[in-house]
Amino acid sequence: xNTMITLLLLLQQAIPKWSIDDLTRYMQNEKKPVIxxxxxxxxxxxxxxxxxxxxxxxxxxxxxxxxxxxxLDLPNxxxxxxxxxxxxxxxxxxxxxxxxxxANVFGPKIDSTWTGAIPSSIFINPxxxxxxxxxxxxxxxxxxxxxxxxxADSHGN
Numbered sequence: 001x002n003t004m005i006t007l008l009l010l011l012q013q014a015i016p017k018w019s020i021d022d023l024t025r026y027m028q029n030e031k032k033p034v035i036x037x038x039x040x041x042x043x044x045x046x047x048x049x050x051x052x053x054x055x056x057x058x059x060x061x062x063x064x065x066x067x068x069x070x071x072l073d074l075p076n077x078x079x080x081x082x083x084x085x086x087x088x089x090x091x092x093x094x095x096x097x098x099x100x101x102x103a104n105v106f107g108p109k110i111d112s113t114w115t116g117a118i119p120s121s122i123f124i125n126p127x128x129x130x131x132x133x134x135x136x137x138x139x140x141x142x143x144x145x146x147x148x149x150x151x152a153d154s155h156g157n
Contacts, residue, residue: 015071015079017099020106023070026096033125033150034066037093038110038118040073041085045137046119050091052140053121060144061151067093072118075099111135123150 018026027036037053039046050069057065069091071082078097086095100106107114111133114120123132123146134146 015083016096017078018070018096020098020100020109023096023098024109026068027122027124028126030066030124030126032064032066032127033061033123033130034068035147035150036068036070036122036124038070038072038120038122040071040118041077041082042073043118047089049119049137049143050089050093053138053143054091054093056140056143056147061147064151065147069093069095071095071097073097121146123147125150 016022023036027034035053035057037046037050039050041047053067057067069086071078073082078099082095082097098106103116107116111120111122113133114135117135119137120133120135121138123134124130130150132146132149134142138146
């Protein structure tokens, strides 16, 4: 898809407002492997890793893995600032906004080890039960390795 079409689609993209229960359902109901990336527009490491997450996934796992960008931005940033920022950055993965304020409630539901730091990512294969949580920024090499593990698991290897 060319860049102009991607940007036009992103401008039209509605960013859903999700509760932690919506996220849990999404992770349980996905049929193929998915990477849920926890990020925010104000987080420099988050913004740095999303482009190579998308690029590597598009080239190495096209159609085999979905990425969901789960925004943890503040309520005042929803939806316009998040959408405008993502458009400017060229993000093309689907985005949802987590409409939760009590980290003591939603944090453990994301992962029991999560301290709340972002970026963080969850690699999930619902078909096999594979689930791996990464807190902190992943380098391109670390991301490739995590993606290979996710795909190996999805093929029963």
